[in-house]
Amino acid sequence: MEYRNTLTTCTYCGCGCNLFLESLDGRLTGTIPCKTFPVNEGRLCIKGWNGHQFVQSEKRLKKPLMRKNGELTEVSWDEALDFAASKLKEIKQASGPDSVGIFTSAKVTNEENYLMQKFARAAIGTNNIDHCARL
Numbered sequence: 001m002e003y004r005n006t007l008t009t010c011t012y013c014g015c016g017c018n019l020f021l022e023s024l025d026g027r028l029t030g031t032i033p034c035k036t037f038p039v040n041e042g043r044l045c046i047k048g049w050n051g052h053q054f055v056q057s058e059k060r061l062k063k064p065l066m067r068k069n070g071e072l073t074e075v076s077w078d079e080a081l082d083f084a085a086s087k088l089k090e091i092k093q094a095s096g097p098d099s100v101g102i103f104t105s106a107k108v109t110n111e112e113n114y115l116m117q118k119f120a121r122a123a124i125g126t127n128n129i130d131h132c133a134r135l
């Protein structure tokens with residue numbers, strides 16, 4: 001049996017507590033709070049303690065779906081991303097960069113949110129960027 005502890009950031013809110021994900025033979029088995037991280041100092045809320053459970057859920061969407069002939073169809077990441085990129089370009093060309101808005105999530109890291117605002121401002125050319133924590 002291979003047991004591993006992997007240091008990562010909780011994905012459930014913007015506090016960004018650090019924790020170790022425990023895995024046994026490649027399957028997540030538990031969570032341990034990181035004692036040395038200054039944000040949480042060895043503590044986690046109930047979401048953080050159980051945050052690993054969704055990863056292996058049967059209901060979890062693991063591949064992109066696109067509607068084709070009215071049916072949601074599994075496609076490759078390349079196809080989904082190419083489609084999204086082409087539609088964003090089309091909308092930007094037809095109606096200007098401010099016709100695009102980007103909405104990010106508290107369930108990603110601060111670094112990922114930073115990248116999304118860079119994408120909005122530098123790639124799309126809009127300041128229409130917001131975050132679900134403001135709702």
Ligand code: SF4
Pocket residue numbers: 010011012013014015016017040043044045046047048049
């Ligand atoms: S453990 Fe709780 S407070 Fe900390 S990041 Fe996760 S959800 Fe937020």
